[in-house]
Amino acid sequence: MVERPGAGMAADIAEQPDVYARMLDTVAGPVAAVAAEIARRRPRHIVFTARGTSDHAALYGAYLAEIRLGLPAGLASPSAVTVYGARPDLRDSLVIGVSQSGGSPDLREVVRVAREQGALTLAVTNAPDSPLAEAAELSLDIGAGHERAVAATKTYTAELLALLMLVEGVRAGAGALPADERAALDALPGLAAEALAGSAPEELAARYRFAGRLITTGRGYAYPTAREAALKLMETSYLPALAFSGADLLHGPLAMADPDVPVLAVVGGGPAGESMRDVLARLADRRADVVTIGSQSAGGVHHLATAPVDERYAPLLDILPLQRLALSLALARGENPDSPRGLKKVTATR
Known part of the structure; x- marks a missing residue:
């Protein structure tokens, strides 16, 4: 079957x-x-x-x-x-x-x-x-x-x-x-189950179904999460998604941000999360459509919440609602995320 x-x-x-x-x-x-x-x-x-x-x-x-x-x-x-x-x-x-x-x-x-x-x-x-x-x-x-x-x-x-x-x-x-x-x-298995049960990406998938491009951002331990989220969106929905550290975003790419370009910002506790507040303020000045992910909503238009944990552990939780968003967005766009076109499970590069 x-x-x-x-x-x-x-x-x-x-x-x-x-x-x-x-x-x-x-x-x-x-x-x-x-x-x-x-x-x-x-x-x-x-x-x-x-x-x-x-x-x-x-x-x-x-x-x-x-x-x-x-x-x-x-x-x-x-x-x-x-x-x-x-x-x-x-x-x-x-x-x-x-x-x-x-x-x-x-x-x-x-x-x-x-x-x-x-x-x-x-x-x-x-x-x-x-x-x-x-x-x-x-x-x-x-x-x-x-x-x-x-x-x-x-x-x-x-x-x-x-x-x-x-x-x-x-x-x-x-x-x-x-x-x-x-x-x-x-405690992580239970917190991961809560993160998966608590996220509601279907509404965001409907909102961003016709987006032409997307930005992801984060700092410190959250930056790999931003990069992985961008990759998942590109390989499942074929949606151009550009990942930047919060610091690099302010060095020029911020000019791309406007109400028609969704921004997924990974914002947790700790020093990196605190440093993202300036980034979010600049995005707000651009009237960007911001989704925050993590334990801190920090003023995002939308928020996918995960439990407050040590900053080192947050990447194990914050990526989960983003994976669900990639899945939901691919389906909303009529794609099959199980078998992205042109891709295999093992990629042999030399």
């Missing part, structure tokens, strides 16, 4: 609270072991390599590494290795490949070269037998399970949670999470 359009993506989205709970039960141990080994090896900086949705999870990991570990962190340019043949000196580095499928040849090559150059290498994947996992010295299976839709949802948030547990485990030194950290993480 042929499923109705969007049924796969809807099921994947709905499964995320259970994925969080399962990961906290079964993945936390392997993550702690890897974190302890990283802490023992004491890398001086961290380099992530990823593509697509996983690139946004890697960006989140880079924020965590710099803020929580005090280590310089950034994203590699795979083409420097695969197209130009560069062999950067990665001694004393931790190089982390993040990929749902682990099947992209360029990511595998970056990890292989990094290991050859003396780096400690780690693969974070949903496919423990993948080429990427085989190339790395260490490997973590995020355990999200089979994803039905082409557009990644539950594998993205599983990557976020795995990287959060990893960084906090490295920070703890012994790999195991402190009791208060673990207690806070144990």
